[in-house]
Amino acid sequence: MKIRTVYKLALVLTRSQIRGTQRNKTLARIFGEPRTIIIVDLVLLIALGVVGYSLLLRSPALLREAIAGMEASALAGVPVGIASAVILFGVLYEISQPIQSLSTDVVNWLPISPTEYVAGSIISESYIYSFMLSLSLGLLLGPALIFGMGQVWLAAALMATLALIIGSCVVEVLDALTNRISSSFYKKSGRSGMFVRLVLTIIILVFVQLLFSGQIIGYLLQSVIQTVRLAWFVPLVWPSVAVLGASQGSGYTFLAFASLSVVFTLALFEVATNFRARFWVPVPVAIRLSAQTYHAPRIRLQVPWVGLGESAILRKDMRSLTRRREMARFLAIPFVLAVSLGLSFSPLGSESIADTPGLLATVPIYLLPVAIFVGLLSMTSIGQEGYAVWNLYAAPIKPSNLLRAKMLFAAALGLLFVVGLLAVFSLLLKPLATYFWVLLALGIAVVFEESAIGICFGARFPDFREMVRSRYVSVWGSLLGMLVGISSAMLTASPIIISVMRYHSILPQLAALSFIFAFAVFVVASKLANSQIKLLLQNIRT
Amino acid sequence: MVTAMKALQVNNVMKSFGGLMAVKGVSFDVDSGQVLGLLGPNGSGKSTLMKIIVGIMKPDSGSILVQGVNVAEDPITVKRMVGFVPESPRLYEFLTGNEYLDFVADVHGLEASVKQERITEFLKALDLEGRENELIHGYSQGMKQKLAIIAGLLHRPQILVLDEPLNALDPRSARITKDLIHKLRDGGIPTIFSTHVLEIADAICDRIVIMYDGKVLEEGTSTELRAKGGTSGSTLEEVFLKLTGTSDTREIVEALTR
Numbered sequence: 001m002k003i004r005t006v007y008k009l010a011l012v013l014t015r016s017q018i019r020g021t022q023r024n025k026t027l028a029r030i031f032g033e034p035r036t037i038i039i040v041d042l043v044l045l046i047a048l049g050v051v052g053y054s055l056l057l058r059s060p061a062l063l064r065e066a067i068a069g070m071e072a073s074a075l076a077g078v079p080v081g082i083a084s085a086v087i088l089f090g091v092l093y094e095i096s097q098p099i100q101s102l103s104t105d106v107v108n109w110l111p112i113s114p115t116e117y118v119a120g121s122i123i124s125e126s127y128i129y130s131f132m133l134s135l136s137l138g139l140l141l142g143p144a145l146i147f148g149m150g151q152v153w154l155a156a157a158l159m160a161t162l163a164l165i166i167g168s169c170v171v172e173v174l175d176a177l178t179n180r181i182s183s184s185f186y187k188k189s190g191r192s193g194m195f196v197r198l199v200l201t202i203i204i205l206v207f208v209q210l211l212f213s214g215q216i217i218g219y220l221l222q223s224v225i226q227t228v229r230l231a232w233f234v235p236l237v238w239p240s241v242a243v244l245g246a247s248q249g250s251g252y253t254f255l256a257f258a259s260l261s262v263v264f265t266l267a268l269f270e271v272a273t274n275f276r277a278r279f280w281v282p283v284p285v286a287i288r289l290s291a292q293t294y295h296a297p298r299i300r301l302q303v304p305w306v307g308l309g310e311s312a313i314l315r316k317d318m319r320s321l322t323r324r325r326e327m328a329r330f331l332a333i334p335f336v337l338a339v340s341l342g343l344s345f346s347p348l349g350s351e352s353i354a355d356t357p358g359l360l361a362t363v364p365i366y367l368l369p370v371a372i373f374v375g376l377l378s379m380t381s382i383g384q385e386g387y388a389v390w391n392l393y394a395a396p397i398k399p400s401n402l403l404r405a406k407m408l409f410a411a412a413l414g415l416l417f418v419v420g421l422l423a424v425f426s427l428l429l430k431p432l433a434t435y436f437w438v439l440l441a442l443g444i445a446v447v448f449e450e451s452a453i454g455i456c457f458g459a460r461f462p463d464f465r466e467m468v469r470s471r472y473v474s475v476w477g478s479l480l481g482m483l484v485g486i487s488s489a490m491l492t493a494s495p496i497i498i499s500v501m502r503y504h505s506i507l508p509q510l511a512a513l514s515f516i517f518a519f520a521v522f523v524v525a526s527k528l529a530n531s532q533i534k535l536l537l538q539n540i541r542t
Numbered sequence: 543m544v545t546a547m548k549a550l551q552v553n554n555v556m557k558s559f560g561g562l563m564a565v566k567g568v569s570f571d572v573d574s575g576q577v578l579g580l581l582g583p584n585g586s587g588k589s590t591l592m593k594i595i596v597g598i599m600k601p602d603s604g605s606i607l608v609q610g611v612n613v614a615e616d617p618i619t620v621k622r623m624v625g626f627v628p629e630s631p632r633l634y635e636f637l638t639g640n641e642y643l644d645f646v647a648d649v650h651g652l653e654a655s656v657k658q659e660r661i662t663e664f665l666k667a668l669d670l671e672g673r674e675n676e677l678i679h680g681y682s683q684g685m686k687q688k689l690a691i692i693a694g695l696l697h698r699p700q701i702l703v704l705d706e707p708l709n710a711l712d713p714r715s716a717r718i719t720k721d722l723i724h725k726l727r728d729g730g731i732p733t734i735f736s737t738h739v740l741e742i743a744d745a746i747c748d749r750i751v752i753m754y755d756g757k758v759l760e761e762g763t764s765t766e767l768r769a770k771g772g773t774s775g776s777t778l779e780e781v782f783l784k785l786t787g788t789s790d791t792r793e794i795v796e797a798l799t800r
Contacts, residue, residue, distance in 0.1 A: 287677045294640045294665070294674060296647075296658035312648030316634060316641075323636040323677075387632040393598035394628075395649040396621040537617075540598045 001115050009112065009120030010034070014127045017093075034127045041134040045141065048134075052142025064146075071143045072247040075156040078136045079163035079239035086129050086167025087174070091204065094175065114277040118172055118269065125168035133160055155246035155254060159239035162261050166236065169268035176275035201328035206335050235264040305404060309397050313405035314412075320384065321413075326470060327384065330377060334417050337369040338424065360500050363493050366425055366439065367446055371489035372482070373417050374447050378410035378454025379481045382536070383462040383472030393540050399533040403455060403526065410451035418443035438506050442496065445518035446489050452525035453488060457481030459532035492518045547610050549574045549701055549732040550595070555604035557590055564590045566756040567604070572701075572732045572749075577723060579747030580736040583786055587756040588736045589629050592705050595734065596626045609700055622650070625699030629706045629736075631690035635679040639670055639689055642678060643696060650697035657696070664692040668715050683710040691719055702726065702733040708742060720746055740778045750778075754786045 015032040030036055056064060112120075137157050144153035232241050238261040245253025306314075321327050385392060392402065422440055461477020463470070471478065492514050499510035550572040557565040565587045572578045580588045593599040595606055597617035606613040608620045633642055640661070647657035665671045668688040678686060687710050694702065702723070708716045723733050723746060737743050743750055744764050752759045752767070760770055767781050783791065 287680055288675050289638050289677065290675045292675065294644075294658065294661055296644065296654040296661070308648045308651050312645045316637065316645050319641065320634070320636050388634050390598060390628055390632065391634065391646070394596055394621060394624075394626045395646070396618045396651075397649060398618055539600045540593060 001113065001119065005112060005116050006119045006123065009116060010123035010127065013121055013124035017124065017128060037127050037130060041130050044131070045134040045138040048138025049141030049145075052139060053145055054142075056142050056146055067143050068147045071140065071147055071149055072152065072244075074140055075144065075149070075152055076240050076244040076247060078140070078156050079159040079243060080237045082129075082132050082136065082160050083163040083167040083170070083236055083239070085132055086125065086164060087170050089129065090125065090167070090171030091174065094178065115273045118169075118272045118276050121172055122165060122168040122269070122272075125171060126164050129164060129167070133157075133164055136160070149247070152243065152247045155258075156243045159243050159258065159261065162258075162265055163239045166239070166261070166265050166268060169265065169272050170236075172272035173268065173275050176272070176279045195322075197325060198322055198328055198331070201325055202332045202335060205329055205332035206339060235260070238264060306408065307401065309395070309401050310405040310408065313392075313397075313402065314408050317381065317384075317405070317409045330380065333373050333376065334369070334420070337373065338421065360497060362425070363439070363442075363497055363500070364490065366421065366443070367489050367493050368486065369421060370414065370418055370443055370446050371450050371486050374410050374414035374450040375454045375482060375485035377413055378406065378451040379458040379478060380472035381406040381409055381455065382458040382533075383464055383470075386464055386466045386470070389464055390540060393537060399530050399537055402533050402537070403530050406455050406458075407448075407451045407526075407529075410454060411447050414447035414451060415444060418447055435506050438496075438511055442493065442511075442514060442518075445515055445522075446492055449488060449492060449518045449521045449525065450485050452522050452529055453485045454481060456525050456529035456532055457484070459529060459536050462536065488521050492521070548572065548607070549576070549609060550734065551605075551607040552591070552595065553605045553607075555591065555594055555601045555606065557587075557594060557599070557601050564756055565594070565601070568753070568756070568758050569604075570751050570758060570761060572734060574732055575727050575730040576748045577727050577733045577735060577746055579743035579750040580734060580753060581738075581740065581743055581750055581782060582736075582753035582759075586753040588753055589705055591753070592626075592628075592703050592734065592736065596624050596703050597621055598626075622697075623700040625694035625697070625702045627687075627690050627694040627704045627707045629709070631686065633678050633686055633689060636677065638677055639665070639674040639681070639685075642689060643674075643692060646693040647696055652697060660696055661692075664695065667718060668692060669712075684712055684715070687711055688715055695722070700731060702731060702735075704733060704735050706736055706738070708737065708739070740782055744778045752782060752785055759785050 011034060014034055014037075018032045019028045031040075056067065137153070137160060140156070141153060144150055232238075238257045242254045242257035242261060245251075245257060321331060418440065422436065422443060426436055457477050457480060458473050461474040461481075463472055463474050463477075473481065495510040495513035495517070496506055499505070499507045548571040552568055552570050555565055555568045556563070568587070568591060570578075580591070582588050590599065594601045595608070595613070597613045597620050600614070609623055611619050611623070613620045634645070637645065643661045643664075644657065647661065652660070665674050668691070670685065670688055670692075673681070673685065678689065681689070687707070691704075691707055694704070704723075707719060711719065720742070723735070727733065727748075735743075735747060747764070749761070749763055750767055751761045760767055762770065764778055767778065767785075770781075
């Protein structure tokens with residue numbers, strides 16, 4: 001193994017991952033240098049330590065006591081937390097890679113051994129996620145010094161560094177394994193394989209969203225020590241068990257589990273190297289979706305104002321949504337929103353049935369997810385064309401054709417979401433069941449209104465760059481679009497809200513005002529979107 | 543006296559990107575049934591000019607008429623008439639070859655029976671038969687190029703604009719593409735064709751425009767260009783290198799192998 005090659009490779013991998021995900025060129029250039037990352041990490045560690053130390057010295061005795069009681073648990077939790085986070089982020093990074101950037105490792109044809117590649121990749125991952133180390137250890141440094149736990153802190157720092165490497169090794173193993181498994185799986189199963197991947201990706205995304213919810217984090221923090229104690233035989237928690245031993249003054253436990261952790265790291269490195277050498281598939285596999293010869297579909301869904309061109313774009317976008325794994329996050333939104341809202345309405349989320357929101361609160365709670373979902377879908381529908389957008393530029397399609405196709409795409413999915421959401425909410429909330437039809441119509445109005453607003457901003461601020469975690473719309477565009485979209489949805493709902501506030505029911509006259517407003521917004525936004533698309537189609541930007 | 547309408551007229555077209563002038567007042571025209579070769583080193587403005595001709599990029603000034611239709615005034619009509627194959631085409635990688643061609647055919651408004659016949663024919667002719675149900679993501683560069691060529695020809699265009707169309711093609715497919723261009727020329731369909739391979743330009747182009755630094759350096763038949771270069775007995779490559787001022791190749795090779 002050539003150390004120079006490993007170092008150079010780590011440098012290149014770090015730069016490519018940071019530059020591939022960071023849109024700000026200056027930040028990407030600064031943080032693309034491992035030396036800068038290390039300096040920033042050290043500054044962060046010391047600064048957090050100093051701030052924590054001085055704040056804790058001035059804090060009330062009660063708070064200090066509480067922190068003292070948690071310090072050992074927190075220090076023991078750092079290694080297992082870091083290993084888990086690295087694995088989780090590694091998997092998410094893999095999921096968010098666009099289809100175009102898969103299996104394009106130039107190292108496949110360079111004279112680099114699997115050992116050198118794995119070592120370089122692990123160092124690169126460690127550079128990238130090292131901020132977690134400095135953040136957690138920096139926060140715990142001050143209390144550790146005040147409560148005389150400096151040695152335990154040192155043990156935690158050592159084991160957390162090892163855990164960072166363990167996490168990176170696991171990501172390497174998963175990378176090689178999933179590459180091979182998915183390649184073989186897709187090759188054999190074609191369309192059904194893609195469906196399974198889509199479902200799995202959505203499940204992972206929903207899981208991650210839930211994992212980062214306040215309730216779950218609180219629960220995990222409370223039970224970390226118990227988990228570590230119970231699961232001492234799981235290698236991933238050995239570094240934490242070692243820190244726990246150090247905090248209890250048991251040098252033998254620390255030494256034993258620290259040694260086991262080192263052995264586990266070396267074993268994982270060996271496994272990762274072998275997997276890389278044996279299972280890596282350097283070229284993209286051919287995924288066959290059907291065995292039939294080409295038959296042009298003769299029967300088409302006849303929808304007024306939807307021509308051949310529009311329906312072709314619509315079908316393409318639907319396929320894009322279900323086949324590109326980076327698009328799965330959009331499909332995950334309804335599920336995430338449904339689970340989050342479901343949790344807040346469930347007996348677990350509220351003290352009693354009296355906490356269940358009334359009609360006044362229910363209307364915005366119902367419309368907000370609709371506005372967010374449809375707004376995001378429509379805003380990103382232009383930018384998600386990526387560099388293949390030239391196909392649309394070169395095609396004889398009018399701005400109005402593209403507008404209708406993209407609007408139909410967002411509206412069709414939005415309508416499905418509205419129906420599903422309303423059905424679930426009606427079961428949970430009585431007021432919604434009473435006004436089901438009015439609220440369904442309101443939902444439909446908001447869907448069309450949001451799809452027009454979203455396309456307007458999506459066409460004005462598109463981002464066609466194909467990078468990891470592509471945004472498809474610029475930061476400002478998405479912020480402005482969301483602001484306008486949500487405000488518009490709330491303004492649409494306001495006559496109904498006023499009606500509920502004053503008359504405790506929905507008056508037809510005031511409901512009609514909502515629909516007139518929604519229609520007016522839809523017409524204006526559609527005209528603006530059409531002119532934005534017209535401007536966009538004049539000059540290719542990629 | 544009534545003059546025949548030119549298939550393509552490029553009049554004093556200019557295009558800049560920020561401070562960089564990519565196309566500096568280019569003018570030329572193409573007759574029906576003529577194959578025009580656009581030659582020039584990398585960065586000479588060929589691809590930009592082709593994008594302007596097909597209406598996907600707006601010129602800063604100048605005008606382009608395709609079969610008498612001004613691209614700036616009626617880009618949709620021009621796009622209906624043009625078959626365009628860009629340099630290194632980016633296709634929708636999540637579609638299969640069949641689905642992509644079906645998409646292009648629908649966007650051009652082809653009838654089901656017509657597209658069925660043409661897609662099947664082209665797939666067979668360019669050896670993509672049997673691979674058409676695979677995702678484009680798994681295609682080789684050559685297969686993607688073939689698909690882009692089929693997409694450009696599917697709607698029977700009235701003018702072809704091909705940016706390095708033979709890139710990455712296997713000899714058989716390259717030959718088929720060249721023969722297709724000839725066949726279309728015989729039927730009166732003009733072609734603008736950019737290439738770096740001078741032998742190809744020499745063999746299939748009726749006229750050649752040499753571009754350098756965003757300008758037209760020379761224009762004429764292969765024989766005329768040789769005469770203009772003062773090297774009537776030499777190859778087109780020698781003329782090209784002489785005209786573009788890049789004939790110091792021997793010194794470069796010497797330096798590289800030293």
